[in-house]
Amino acid sequence: MTARQATVWTFISTTVALFMVVLDNLVVSTAIPVIRVDLGASLEELEWTVNAYTLTFAAFLLTGAALGDRFGRRRMFMIGIGIFTVASAAAALAPSADWLIAARALQGIGGAIVTPLTLTLLSAAVPASRRGAALGVWSGVAGLAVASGPLVGGAVVEGLSWQWIFWLNVPIGVLLLPVAMRLQESYGPDKALDLPGLGLAGAGLVGLVWGLVNGQGHGWTSPEILGALAVGGALLAAFVVWERRTDEPMLPMRFFANRAFSAANAASLFMYFGMFGSIFLLTQFFQTAQGYSPLEAGLRVLPWTAMPMIVAPLSGALSDRIGGRPLIAIGLALQAIGLAWIAAVSTATVGYGSLVGPFIVSGIGMGMFFAPVANVVLSAVRPVEEGKASGANNAIREVGGVLGVAVLASIFARYGGYESPATFNDGLVPAIWVGAIVVALGAASAVLIPRRNRPAEVAVHEPELVPQPEAA
Numbered sequence: 001m002t003a004r005q006a007t008v009w010t011f012i013s014t015t016v017a018l019f020m021v022v023l024d025n026l027v028v029s030t031a032i033p034v035i036r037v038d039l040g041a042s043l044e045e046l047e048w049t050v051n052a053y054t055l056t057f058a059a060f061l062l063t064g065a066a067l068g069d070r071f072g073r074r075r076m077f078m079i080g081i082g083i084f085t086v087a088s089a090a091a092a093l094a095p096s097a098d099w100l101i102a103a104r105a106l107q108g109i110g111g112a113i114v115t116p117l118t119l120t121l122l123s124a125a126v127p128a129s130r131r132g133a134a135l136g137v138w139s140g141v142a143g144l145a146v147a148s149g150p151l152v153g154g155a156v157v158e159g160l161s162w163q164w165i166f167w168l169n170v171p172i173g174v175l176l177l178p179v180a181m182r183l184q185e186s187y188g189p190d191k192a193l194d195l196p197g198l199g200l201a202g203a204g205l206v207g208l209v210w211g212l213v214n215g216q217g218h219g220w221t222s223p224e225i226l227g228a229l230a231v232g233g234a235l236l237a238a239f240v241v242w243e244r245r246t247d248e249p250m251l252p253m254r255f256f257a258n259r260a261f262s263a264a265n266a267a268s269l270f271m272y273f274g275m276f277g278s279i280f281l282l283t284q285f286f287q288t289a290q291g292y293s294p295l296e297a298g299l300r301v302l303p304w305t306a307m308p309m310i311v312a313p314l315s316g317a318l319s320d321r322i323g324g325r326p327l328i329a330i331g332l333a334l335q336a337i338g339l340a341w342i343a344a345v346s347t348a349t350v351g352y353g354s355l356v357g358p359f360i361v362s363g364i365g366m367g368m369f370f371a372p373v374a375n376v377v378l379s380a381v382r383p384v385e386e387g388k389a390s391g392a393n394n395a396i397r398e399v400g401g402v403l404g405v406a407v408l409a410s411i412f413a414r415y416g417g418y419e420s421p422a423t424f425n426d427g428l429v430p431a432i433w434v435g436a437i438v439v440a441l442g443a444a445s446a447v448l449i450p451r452r453n454r455p456a457e458v459a460v461h462e463p464e465l466v467p468q469p470e471a472a
Contacts, residue, residue, distance in 0.1 A: 009179065009182040009183060010121055010122060010183055011122065011137075012179060013077075013121075013176060013179045013180045013182075013183060014117075014118035014119075014121050014122045014138075015118070015122075015137070015138065015141045016172065016176055016179075017077070017081060017114050017118055017176055017180075018114075018115065018118045018138065018141055018145070019141050019145045019148075020084070020145075020169055020172050020173065020176075021084065021110075021111040021114050021115055021145075022115075022141075022145035022149075023145040023148055023149050023152065024053060024088075024107060024111065024149075024169070027148075027149045027152055027153040027165050028049055028050060028053075028104075028153060028165065030153040030154035030157060030283045030287070030294045030295075030297050030298045030301075031153045031154075031156075031157045031162040031165055031294060032046050032049070032050075032280075032283070032284055033284055033287045033288055033294070034157050034162050034294060035049065035097075035100070035162055038162065039094075039096060039097045039100065040097070041097040042097075044214055045097040045098075045101065047280075047405055047406060047409050048097075048101045048104075049097070049100055049101055049104055050104075050276075050280060050405050051209055051402050051405055051406060052101045052102070052104040052105040052108065053104040053105065053107055053108040053111070054108065054276070054398045054401045054402045054405075055105070055108065055205055055206065055209055055398075055402050056105045056106075056107075056108030056109050056112065056202075057108035057109075057111050057112045057115075057394075057398050058108075058112075058205065058394075058395045058396075058398035058399045058402060059112070059198070059201055059202035059205055059206075059395070060108070060109050060112035060113070060198070060202075061112045061115065061116055061391045061392075061394045061395040061398065062116075062194075062197075062198075062201075062250040062251055062388065062391040062392060062395055063112070063193070063194075063198050063250060064076070064080065064112045064113035064114070064115070064116050064117065064391060065116040065117070065120065065250075065388055065390065065391035066193055066194065066250055066388075066391075067113065067193070068113075068116070068117045068120065069187060070187070070193065072185045072186070072187055073117050073120060073121055073185070073186050073187070074121075074180060074181075074183045074184070074185045074186070075185065076113055076117060077113070077114060077117045077118075077121065077180055077183070078177055078180050078181070079113060080110050080111070080112075080113030080114035080117070081110070081114060081173050081176050081177060081180065082110070082173070082177070083106065083109060083110030083113065084107055084110030084111055084114060084169065084173060085110075085169060085170055085172075085173030085174065086106075086110075087103050087104075087106035087107040087109075087110055088103075088107060088166045088167070088169035088170055088173070089166070089167070089170050090102075090103040090106065091103035091104060091107065091163075091166040092163040092164070092166035092167045092170075093163075094163075103166075115394055116390045116391040116394055118138070119138065119374065119378075119386075119390045119394075120386060120390060121183065121186075122138055123378065123386060123390075137313055138371070138374070148305075149305065152165070152168075152298070153165050153294065153298060154293070154294035154295040154296070154297055154298030154299070155294075155295045155298065156168065157294040157295075158293050158294045158295040193250075194243075194246060194248055194249055194250035196242055196246070197239060197242055197243055197246065197249060197250045197251070198250065200235050200236070200238050200239035200242055201235075201236070201239045201251075203232075203235050204231075204232050204233070204234075204235030204236035204238075204239055205232070205236070205399065205402070206232070207228045207229070207231045207232025207233075207235060208228070208229060208232030208233065208236065209232075209402050209403070209406055210228050210232075211225045211226075211228035211229040211232060212229075212403065212406035212407060212410060214228075215410055240253065250388070250391075251388065251391075251392050251395075252385075252388065255380070255381060255385075255388075255389065255392065258380045258381070259448060259449070259450055260376050260377075260379070260380040260449050260450055261376075261377060261380035261381065261389070262448075263445050263446060263447075263448040263449045264324070264328070264373050264376040264377050264380070264393070264446070264449055265377065265392065265393055265396045265397075266442070266445035267328055267332060267369075267373065267442040267443070267445040267446040267449075268373055268393055268396055268397035268400060268442075269396050269397060269399065269400035269403075269442070270332070270400065270438050270439055270441045270442030270445060271332055271335065271366075271369055271397070271400065271439055271442045272397040272398065272399075272400030272401040272404060273400040273401070273403055273404035273407070273435070273438045273439070274335065274336070274339060274404060274435035274436065274438045274439035274442070275335070275366065275401070275404070275435075275439070276400070276401035276402075276404045276405050277401075277404030277405050277407065277408030277409070277431065277435050278339055278342075278404075278408065278431075278432055278435045279301065279304075279305075280404075280405045280408065280409065281408060281409070281412055281427075281428050281431055281432070282301060282342070282428075282432075283297050283298070283301060284424075285346075285424060285425070285428055286300050286301075288418060288421070288424050289348050289421035289424040289425055289428075290348075290349075290421065300352060300355070301359070303356055303359040303360050303363060304338075304359035304360070304362050304363040304366075305363065306363065307360060307362075307363025307364050307366065307367050308363060308366050308367035308370055309367070310367065311363075311364055311366075311367025311368055312367045312368075312370045312371050313371070315327050315331070315367060315368045315369075315370070315371050315372055318372075323372075323376075323449075323451055324372035324373060324375055324376035324449060325376075325446060325447070325449040325450070325451065327368050327369075327372040328368070328369055328372050328373055328376070328446040328449065329443050329446035329447050329449075330365075330368060330443075331364075331365040331366065331367070331368025331369040331372075332365060332369060332439055332440070332442040332443035332446055333365065333440070333443040334361050334362065334364055334365030334368070335361075335362050335365035335366055335369070335439045335442075335443075336365075336436050336437075336439040336440040336442075336443060337358075337361055337362075337365075337436075338358040338359065338360075338361035338362025338363075338365060339358070339362060339432055339433075339435050339436035339439060340432075340433065340436040341357065341358035341361065342355060342358045342359075342362075342432055343429050343430075343432040343433045343436060345358070346425060346428060346429050346432070347425055348420075348421035348422045348424070348425040349421070373393070374390075374393070376449060377389050377390065377392075377393045378390065404435065404438075407434070408431040408432075408434060408435055409431075411427070411430055411431040411434055412427035412428060412430075412431045413427065414427070415427045415429075415430050415431075416428065
C-alpha cells in the first residue's frame, strides 16, 4: 500500500468512526420527550440518558489513548468500534430507562477508546505543515455529526421509533471494521496504564455529576447531595495529587504549566458547558412548549448545529496562518452572544423567525472554535505526547458537556417545569442566560492563549512515531 493510499484509508476510517461517535452525543436530544413518555422517565433519568454517555466518555478518554499506545492504535480502534456497536444494539433493545442508561454508559466507553485514536491516527498520517487543514476537515466531520444529531434523531423518531437512532450505528460499525483492518499498526512510547488515576477520576466525576443531577429532587442541602458533591470533589483533588506524584500519569499535570494548553482546555470546558446544556433544553422547548414533532424540532435547530460543517474547515486552515487565539476567542464570543440573544427573546409563543438569527450566530461561533482549539492543544505538547493531549482535551470538554446538562437542567427545574408552555419557558430563560455567561468566560480564557502555540524548546528534535509491526 502506498503512502497516499494509507492516508486515504486512515481518513475514511477515522472520520466515519468520529461521525458515528459524535452523532450519539446529540442524537438523543430530539428523542428525549418521546423517551420520557415511552419509558416513563423522570427529568433526572432523562439527564442520565445524555450524561451516562458523556460521563463514561470523559472518564475513559485518557485511558483510551493509553491503551492505544500500549496495545496498538489500530487494534484498540477496532475494539472501541466493536464495543460501541454492541452497546448501540443494547440501547435499542432497552425495555426501561435504567437499561437505556446502562447501555449509554457502555457506548461512552467504546466512544472514549475510538475518539482520541481518530485524532492521533489522522494527525500521524498527514505532514505537519498540513495538520491544520486536516484537523479542519476532522472538525468539519465532527460539526456535521453535531448538526445531524438533532435532525437525524428527530427524523428517525418520527419516521420509525426512538430505538432506531441506536440501530443505525450497528451496520456502520460492522462495515467500519474491515476498513480499519487496512490501517498500519502503530504504538506510542508510553505503554503504562494509570489504573489508580482512572479510578479516582471516574469515581470523582460520578459523585460530582450525581449530586448536580439529583440536587433539585433531593434538596441541595440534603446529606446525600452534600456528601456526593464533597466526595466527588475530594476524589478529583486526590486524582490531581496522584497524577503529580506517579511516574506514569495518564494526564501529566505539567501540561497545564503551558499557558496555551491550559487556556485552550478552559475554553473547551466552558464552551461545551453552554452548548450541550442549551441544546438539551432547546430541543425539548420546540416539542414540549411549542408542539412541534421531533423532526420539526431537529430542523429548527439546524441553523445552529449545521454552521460548523461549513465554518470549521475554513477556520482550521486559517488557524495555520494566524494562530488559534483570535478564532477561538471570537468564536466563543459569538456563541455567547447567540445564547444571550435567545434568552432575551424567548417566550412560550416566540416565533421561529426571532430565533434564526441567534442560531446562526451561535453556529458560526461554534464552527470557529473546533479546529483551532484542537490545533492549539496538539501544538502545545511534544509530538510523542499528542495522544495524551488529545485525550485530555476531549475529556475536559465532555466533562463540560456533562456539567452543562446537569447544571442548566437544575436551573430549569428550579424556575420552571413541564406543566405548561409558560412554565417550560420560565425555566428555559434563566438556564440559557447562565449558559451564555459561562461561554463568555470561555472567550475570556481564549484571550490568554499565546500567539505561538509550540515553544521552540518543546518542538525541536523530537522524533516522530513510526509504524511498528504488530506483535505476533
